[in-house]
Amino acid sequence: MEGDIGNMGQYIGAGLATIGLGGAGIGVGHVAGNYLAGALRNPAAAAEQQATLFIGIAFAEALGIFSFLVALLLLFAV
Amino acid sequence: MAGEAEAGGINAHPMDQFVVKPLFEDALGPLTVTNSTLWMAIGVAIAVGLFVLPMRGAQLVPTRMQSVAELLYGFIRKMTTDVLGEEGLKFFPYIFTLFVFILISNIAGLIPASFTVTSHIAVTGVMALMVFFTVTLIGFMRHGAHFVSLFWVDSAPAALRPILFLIELISYFVRPLSHSVRLAGNMMAGHAVLKVFAAFVPAMGVAGLIPIAAMTGIFALELLVAVVQAYIFTILTCVYLNDALHMH
Numbered sequence A: 001m002e003g004d005i006g007n008m009g010q011y012i013g014a015g016l017a018t019i020g021l022g023g024a025g026i027g028v029g030h031v032a033g034n035y036l037a038g039a040l041r042n043p044a045a046a047a048e049q050q051a052t053l054f055i056g057i058a059f060a061e062a063l064g065i066f067s068f069l070v071a072l073l074l075l076f077a078v
Numbered sequence B: 001m002a003g004e005a006e007a008g009g010i011n012a013h014p015m016d017q018f019v020v021k022p023l024f025e026d027a028l029g030p031l032t033v034t035n036s037t038l039w040m041a042i043g044v045a046i047a048v049g050l051f052v053l054p055m056r057g058a059q060l061v062p063t064r065m066q067s068v069a070e071l072l073y074g075f076i077r078k079m080t081t082d083v084l085g086e087e088g089l090k091f092f093p094y095i096f097t098l099f100v101f102i103l104i105s106n107i108a109g110l111i112p113a114s115f116t117v118t119s120h121i122a123v124t125g126v127m128a129l130m131v132f133f134t135v136t137l138i139g140f141m142r143h144g145a146h147f148v149s150l151f152w153v154d155s156a157p158a159a160l161r162p163i164l165f166l167i168e169l170i171s172y173f174v175r176p177l178s179h180s181v182r183l184a185g186n187m188m189a190g191h192a193v194l195k196v197f198a199a200f201v202p203a204m205g206v207a208g209l210i211p212i213a214a215m216t217g218i219f220a221l222e223l224l225v226a227v228v229q230a231y232i233f234t235i236l237t238c239v240y241l242n243d244a245l246h247m248h
Helices: A003-017 A020-041 A043-076 B002-011 B035-056 B064-084 B086-108 B121-150 B158-173 B175-246
Strands: none
Touching: A003 A043, A020 A043, A043 B064, A043 B175, B035 B064, B035 B086, B064 B086, B064 B175, B086 B121, B086 B175, B121 B175, B158 B175
């Protein structure tokens, strides 16, 4: 591709790829919100489930991170 | 690098801080000492200083440094036994080493003008691949060929099992990727945000106090992220090991 147009496509594509991170935000918010809702109802059981909370956040986040990776690949590897 | 950004105004690129560059003109024999290796060595030195030296003259009533070391040790030991059970303590040295190295690298990377070792996929990728191969090897050593049934979900309806097999297989092999990119991505993104805000300060003149205040808040958040990501990396290592040890 000619320099400028090709670069433009790269940047627009990278920007579009970051939309996927919004999904990660929704997912992490769901996990944390539901944990808090459960923890407020039964505070005694909350501490034990903290590890599960972080695992859930990590898995929800992973798929958003992939879109970040796509953005980076578009910027630097294409 | 952060200091340079403030002096150099808005011309400094936010991703400049992640450039790996050699510290000396000539390579030392086969080794090229870069800022990355320097900060890895500093991380190891801090770990030794934090854990080996205070525990040398360990007392029943701990000194201040000793209690810091014991606190971290007890925290990770409890996490390991919670996820893996008592037999998982065999892997505790490995898990604790990973945790300490990542935690110290993450926090040392927050020092202005320092270098974040864990912001590079090359570094986190090696650690994630080590975990991946360890888990796969242990799985096959423990269960033999039966380990493949990790991907074959018996409790699912028969028609769905081949599809689930494919999904489970892909999600197993994508683990090292998500494991490493999660840590590197979080570190890189956070530091780039700090740098972008730093570029606003000279551009805004007196109103530059506003981005400074925002940066203080973001910095506190980054400190939290540094600790949480080290924790997440280690707990996921435990979860993956648990798959290999106990199947499901």
